[in-house]
Amino acid sequence: MLLAVWMVALAAIGAIVAQRLRVSTDLRSFMPAPATPDQRLMMEQVGEGPGSRLLLLAIAGKSDEQLAALSQQLTASLRKDERYSQALNGSFDIASLDEQLLPYRYLLSPTLDTQAMDAPFLRDELEQRLEDLSSPAAGLLKGLLPRDPTLEVLKLAERWTPPKSPEVREGVWFSPQDEALLLVQTRAAGFDPDAQAVAIDGIHKAFDALPGHEGATLKVSGPGYFSVVANAQTRGQAEWIGRISTVGFIVLLLLAYRSIGSLLLSALPIASAALAGIAALIVLFPQVHGITLAFGFTLLGVAQEYPIRVLSHRRAGENALQSVRDLWPLLLTAIASACIAYLAFYASGVNGLKQLAVFTITGLLVAGFSTRYLLPHLLPERVHDVAGMGWLVRARRWADALPRPRWIPVLVAVATVVMLVFARGAFWQNDLSALTPLPRDLLQEDARLREALGAPDVRYLLVMEARDEQGVLALSERLQSTADALVARHAVDAIELPSRYLPSEAVQRTRQQRLPDRATLERALAEAEQGMPFQAGLFAPFVADVQKARALPPLTAERFAMSPLGQRVSAMLMPRGDHWVGLGTLSGVHDVAALQALAHGSSGAVRLLDLKETAESMVVDYRTRILHALLAATLLLVVAITVALRSVRRAWHVLAPMTLATFLVLAVERVAGVEISLFHLVALILAAGLGLHYALFFERDTGDAAEQRRTLHATLVCVLSALLVFGMLAWSSIPVLRAIGLTVSLGVAFHFCLSILMAPHARQD
Amino acid sequence: MKMLDQPLVVSGELSWLGGDRLERRVEHPNREVSTIADGQVSQEREGREPRRFSLKRAPQLQILLDSFVAMLGGDATRLEQAFAIQYSGDDARRWTLTLTPRDPKLVRTVSRIEIDGAGNEPHCMRMQEADGDLAVDLLGGLAAKMPAVPTRDALAALCRGG
Numbered sequence: 020m021l022l023a024v025w026m027v028a029l030a031a032i033g034a035i036v037a038q039r040l041r042v043s044t045d046l047r048s049f050m051p052a053p054a055t056p057d058q059r060l061m062m063e064q065v066g067e068g069p070g071s072r073l074l075l076l077a078i079a080g081k082s083d084e085q086l087a088a089l090s091q092q093l094t095a096s097l098r099k100d101e102r103y104s105q106a107l108n109g110s111f112d113i114a115s116l117d118e119q120l121l122p123y124r125y126l127l128s129p130t131l132d133t134q135a136m137d138a139p140f141l142r143d144e145l146e147q148r149l150e151d152l153s154s155p156a157a158g159l160l161k162g163l164l165p166r167d168p169t170l171e172v173l174k175l176a177e178r179w180t181p182p183k184s185p186e187v188r189e190g191v192w193f194s195p196q197d198e199a200l201l202l203v204q205t206r207a208a209g210f211d212p213d214a215q216a217v218a219i220d221g222i223h224k225a226f227d228a229l230p231g232h233e234g235a236t237l238k239v240s241g242p243g244y245f246s247v248v249a250n251a252q253t254r255g256q257a258e259w260i261g262r263i264s265t266v267g268f269i270v271l272l273l274l275a276y277r278s279i280g281s282l283l284l285s286a287l288p289i290a291s292a293a294l295a296g297i298a299a300l301i302v303l304f305p306q307v308h309g310i311t312l313a314f315g316f317t318l319l320g321v322a323q324e325y326p327i328r329v330l331s332h333r334r335a336g337e338n339a340l341q342s343v344r345d346l347w348p349l350l351l352t353a354i355a356s357a358c359i360a361y362l363a364f365y366a367s368g369v370n371g372l373k374q375l376a377v378f379t380i381t382g383l384l385v386a387g388f389s390t391r392y393l394l395p396h397l398l399p400e401r402v403h404d405v406a407g408m409g410w411l412v413r414a415r416r417w418a419d420a421l422p423r424p425r426w427i428p429v430l431v432a433v434a435t436v437v438m439l440v441f442a443r444g445a446f447w448q449n450d451l452s453a454l455t456p457l458p459r460d461l462l463q464e465d466a467r468l469r470e471a472l473g474a475p476d477v478r479y480l481l482v483m484e485a486r487d488e489q490g491v492l493a494l495s496e497r498l499q500s501t502a503d504a505l506v507a508r509h510a511v512d513a514i515e516l517p518s519r520y521l522p523s524e525a526v527q528r529t530r531q532q533r534l535p536d537r538a539t540l541e542r543a544l545a546e547a548e549q550g551m552p553f554q555a556g557l558f559a560p561f562v563a564d565v566q567k568a569r570a571l572p573p574l575t576a577e578r579f580a581m582s583p584l585g586q587r588v589s590a591m592l593m594p595r596g597d598h599w600v601g602l603g604t605l606s607g608v609h610d611v612a613a614l615q616a617l618a619h620g621s622s623g624a625v626r627l628l629d630l631k632e633t634a635e636s637m638v639v640d641y642r643t644r645i646l647h648a649l650l651a652a653t654l655l656l657v658v659a660i661t662v663a664l665r666s667v668r669r670a671w672h673v674l675a676p677m678t679l680a681t682f683l684v685l686a687v688e689r690v691a692g693v694e695i696s697l698f699h700l701v702a703l704i705l706a707a708g709l710g711l712h713y714a715l716f717f718e719r720d721t722g723d724a725a726e727q728r729r730t731l732h733a734t735l736v737c738v739l740s741a742l743l744v745f746g747m748l749a750w751s752s753i754p755v756l757r758a759i760g761l762t763v764s765l766g767v768a769f770h771f772c773l774s775i776l777m778a779p780h781a782r783q784d
Numbered sequence: 785m786k787m788l789d790q791p792l793v794v795s796g797e798l799s800w801l802g803g804d805r806l807e808r809r810v811e812h813p814n815r816e817v818s819t820i821a822d823g824q825v826s827q828e829r830e831g832r833e834p835r836r837f838s839l840k841r842a843p844q845l846q847i848l849l850d851s852f853v854a855m856l857g858g859d860a861t862r863l864e865q866a867f868a869i870q871y872s873g874d875d876a877r878r879w880t881l882t883l884t885p886r887d888p889k890l891v892r893t894v895s896r897i898e899i900d901g902a903g904n905e906p907h908c909m910r911m912q913e914a915d916g917d918l919a920v921d922l923l924g925g926l927a928a929k930m931p932a933v934p935t936r937d938a939l940a941a942l943c944r945g946g
């Protein structure tokens with residue numbers, strides 16, 4: 020009856036969860052909330068900045084001509100697709116300048132800054148055009164001539180080509196390795212692996228739909244692709260490891276309790292815990308992060324201890340309810356202390372970790388209370404008492420007979436301190452990218468394509484701030500000459516400022532005022548044409564465009580954004596609260612100090628943003644907060660255990676081995692050259708939670724040898740199952756999983772050994 | 785040329801550098817060197833920045849290159865591939881070769897090329913562009929006979945008669 024009710028309740032919660040659960044994959048919810056403006060900007064840039072949304076494509080495996088054709092067709096089909104904001108392949112298309120925007124060329128091009136549109140200027144230009152007509156370029160320019168005899172469109176095209184562009188063959192970009200190169204910008208954020216997977220899949224589908232794609236290969240690289248690969252790899256390995264450990268775990272429990280019924284029943288508290296945890300997340304958060312779920316299930320592994328303890332401590336003929344009642348004070352202490360430890364995550368202020376805390380605390384409480392109040396009613400009356408097993412008797416005798424000199428803890432403590440002091444290398448791992456599980460050759464491939472495409476550096480950005488859009492553009496214009504000087508000094512290969520694409524309104528107006536009125540222009544043109552063979556009236560479209568340009572409202576980013584080129588400007592110019600920010604991209608940074616000096620001279624309006632350094636500073640802030648929270652949790656834990664055991668001395672016997680083992684893990688990892696990351700910290704806390712259980716149960720003095728054996732049995736099952744699950748993770752090639760697996764495995768082993776060796780009453784026996 | 789009231793006349797040297805490479809040196813009226821090599825066209829003029837563009841963007845040049853290289857290299861197969869060829873000769877000494885591009889896209893920019901010659905030597909190359917413009921190259925000794933103000937008819941007569 021109870022079983023049926025329980026199952027129905029679980030199924031109901033399960034159905035609600037399945038219906039309402041919305042999983043997000045944006046990795047940024049596992050990053051700390053940004054505190055400084057730089058950190059805020061970095062978080063945006065990391066996920067949504069133009070650099071992070073850029074995919075680098077290379078098509079290889081056919082003749083140049085065929086590859087160029089594929090490149091053109093792919094670009095054309097991606098430009099029609101909503102999912103991509105930009106697709107470039109190096110072919111300059113005059114059509115990319117919107118027909119409506121064409122008259123703006125006189126406001127955008129710097130020609131008129133140094134030149135008046137008068138007869139001598141026009142004469143010089145027309146003479147050049149005449150030479151052009153008799154030259155190989157004739158066919159190219161003939162169409163432009165009547166409308167644009169000074170070739171402003173070409174001047175703009177030259178100005179706007181990436182400063183370091185790849186070789187153009189057959190009209191499109193090619194790498195030195197004979198691949199056709201393309202740049203595609205996705206609308207999806209770079210660190211949203213699911214959305215990026217859809218975008219990348221779209222590219223492959225478009226490519227496969229092209230006629231003649233057989234035999235050619237398409238390679239994709241870039242931050243978005245990496246997040247997809249990392250996500251798939253982590254998920255793949257976690258699933259594979261999870262499957263093996265689940266099987267191992269089931270085998271272990273069957274060997275330990277020799278009862279399928281007990282095994283199935285003991286799964287109920289855990290299943291309830293997981294479902295209740297997810298339900299709590301759905302209530303409290305709009306979206307649940309995928310990593311929260313993955314880590315949460317791992318952390319919930321602690322809860323498996325509760326039914327294991329109950330099963331191991333069953334006595335022959337004793338009612339299950341009675342065994343649970345005896346164990347409950349200790350179990351409750353264990354549950355409360357684990358919850359206190361996870362509260363530290365809640366205090367970290369990171370959305371993902373908060374979710375993790377809510378999930379595990381809810382899960383642990385539900386698992387604990389269902390083990391106490393529901394499970395015993397279902398367990399069979401007749402059980403196999405583990406205390407009678409021969410091997411267990413011998414094992415307990417051996418463990419009790421171990422020498423327990425008082426100097427062991429002292430020796431371990433001294434060794435720990437020595438190892439921590441003499442460990443080499445940095446203590447903390449601040450570089451988030453060290454945790455990216457990307458194969459080296461992928462990164463090298465990316466570096467090669469990035470170099471070939473002259474794509475901007477993803478690490479540095481030049482940030483300009485002003486009160487409004489025009490202020491930023493004016494600032495960017497003032498910066499241009501200094502930037503040119505830096506490029507000339509080879510401090511950096513190229514600097515791209517927003518004003519390169521869009522001059523400020525003031526500059527546009529100045530240029531506008533320099534444009535001659537119709538009569539003046541016609542007179543100048545007539546004078547220039549004197550004695551030249553151009554037909555009368557040939558340049559009427561030119562005169563018309565100049566007149567149109569005189570009356571245009573200056574081009575703004577908003578208006579410009581309608582054309583493909585304007586998209587680029589929007590990515591470099593954005594409102595932020597009460598002011599505007601402009602971003603300058605840098606390629607090939609050689610001299611960071613020179614760039615910083617550029618920032619210093621601007622009294623705060625311009626600065627160099629080092630995304631890597633900002634991310635690291637954020638990790639440091641993040642860790643400091645977590646460490647503070649942990650310190651508070653530790654104090655709370657000491658108080659809780661002391662109150663629960665009603666004795667400072669007993670609390671000391673529980674907390675001393677746990678603390679010592681935790682620092683021992685840290686010391687061993689440091690000596691082995693491991694730099695400590697946030698994930699190591701999380702794993703240390705998990706291990707400490709397990710260690711606390713061992714110490715609590717070993718410390719318990721029942722005065723009953725059989726009960727002591729049962730304690731050993733329960734602890735052994737717990738230790739072995741933890742070693743099984745986390746030992747598997749330690750073999751993973753993914754740094755995050757490895758960090759957790761290694762730390763928890765070491766922790767479980769140390770906690771077990773130290774809590775047995777430091778257990779007080781064994782010595783008295 | 786439609787845009788102009790009078791024809792443009794330049795003189796200089798056109799040389800084949802082997803392979804798909806042509807060089808065009810203009811001496812008069814302004815010095816200029818253009819080269820076609822590896823699918824790229826580069827143009828250098830005294831006192832100006834050099835200009836470069838892809839051969840793909842100038843189909844006329846591709847045709848010019850194809851016909852010149854095939855003709856000078858004596859590569860009949862290549863000529864066959866790129867053009868439909870029509871040969872007409874009044875007598876053994878004088879002939880006209882009419883080349884029509886096979887690529888339908890190219891025909892939209894260049895309708896045909898006519899090469900006039902005598903014996904083993906081409907004298908004259910006329911490129912008829914689809915927009916009505918006509919480019920005439922007088923080759924070899926004939927170049928010296930270029931009139932100061934040429935007309936289409938005069939040039940045609942020169943090509944056939946020279």
